[in-house]
Amino acid sequence: METQAKPVEIRDLEMVFNTSRGEQVRALQPVSLEIAPGEFVALVGPSGCGKSTLLNILAGFLTPTGGCALAGGEPITRPDIDHGMVFQDYALFPWLSVIDNVAFGLERKGIAKADRLKQAQNYLELVGLGEFAQKRPSELSGGMKQRVALARVFATDPSIIFMDEPFGALDALTRRFLQHQLLEIWQRHKKTIVFVTHSVQEAIYLANRIVVMTARPGRIKIDQEIELSYPRVYTEAKFRNYEKLIYDQLDEELAKTFDFESKGVVRD
Amino acid sequence: MTGSAARTLPYIYAFMGIVLAWQMVVVFSGAHVAILPPPLLAAKSFVELIASGELFKHIGTSLGRVLAAWTIAAVIAVPLGLMMGRSSRFERIADPVIELFRPISPLAWIPLAILWFGIGESGKIFIIFVATFFPIVLNTVAGVKGVDPVLIRAGQVLGCDDGATLFRKVILPAAMPNIVVGFRISFGTGWAAIIAAELVAAQSGLGYLIADGMEILRSDLVLVGMVVIGILGVLIDTVFRIILRAFSWT
């Protein structure tokens, strides 16, 4: 039943977009990164540096213009139900009830109806939404929608989960609750997680490794292990030190971004 | 209950207002009864037509024609619209053809309809078909193209591996509200086209009632036909709006 966590390898990955106006936008410089099975990697970097682009390549939605990405040793060429994705804007199917949303991937996996409804209900309870099974997504708040999206991806039990600012739009309390839930799933089920966030604090709280990207076109600036035991405490001195370290790196990049922008160099 | 009363009341007021204005025009213009009969006379003819069962025959014939044409249109237009929405290459070919035919009124098709289909049922259905076809195609295309790309990605990453599954589980349900809007608009345009269709040697139908009333100088019959078309149009649209509500998620 339990899926084995997979490693993710990124080799000289490059991405250049051709815009509709015929311009070329370089979103990623050659990026290389090795993620061991079961690692929780947080990706931080200035806005527009290519974090979503990188994640979308890893999830199989985009084909890179150079280099390659592998999951479990296999090249990533298309989306895969074993590589789950949590989107910033929830991406729930509005025509399905909450429980049918959660059961969607289970149906694709060929699980019988009674079984998949039972499993979906369990995952809904895990995110505290057991009573909302029959509601439509439009009847839920933003935080509740993201909880359904989490239940939906947990339910398919993928060995890798990609998350693009999943908690970015949530209030502080819901965010905290879901961070706990995510850590628990990660620790209990040994999944590989790549998590994009704007919050340095969130990155340090969750990840065992933080990758800071440079301003666009993104490449890896630093790759920092976070050697703190879970559960982590924001107010601890070691936590604060990591925070300072990451912020210093980001500030350098921010300075560059603003410098570029004021000189108009960013548009290439 | 109060909700539906609140929704029907404006229609009743509008109806009363129209009848009042009509009566005033009759009184102040002194128009001859063959040109503009008073509402009461039209009402009398209306009751007579109901009592004799003739009105229901006309309504049944017209509804049957619209239903047939609309069904044929849906069967052709939905798949066509789905293909156009999914394949931009196919859309580039099909769209100009559709845009060229779309401005041509169903009335303009009457001569060809007679030449091609004769004066039987099929010619009439063809004319209504022309009126019902385009709203369904255009709304279906808009529905498919308007599917949020992130839902397509979500579908893919949740195991819709092939195009057919993705289509069935994500694209079609996501486009459904638009398609149903197309059905609704198209039934309306089809219903409005029965006059054009029944100008062609019809023996019954609301369009026939109007055309025949004009020929035998019975403008009361013309008015009854018009009023019935209006009222039934509103009723049918109401039915569609109820269906539509089942498809709206917000």
Ligand SMILES: Nc1ncnc2c1ncn2[C@@H]1O[C@H](COP(=O)(O)OP(=O)(O)OP(=O)(O)O)[C@@H](O)[C@H]1O
């Ligand atoms: N489809 C596309 N066509 C053209 N340019 C694109 C496309 N997608 C992304 N880009 C560009 O690539 C760069 C990186 O975008 P990306 O969305 O990956 O940034 P990000 O790091 O996720 O930013 P944010 O933190 O604001 O979400 C941006 O400059 C963006 O304008």
Ligand SMILES: [Mg+2]
């Ligand atoms: Mg992004």
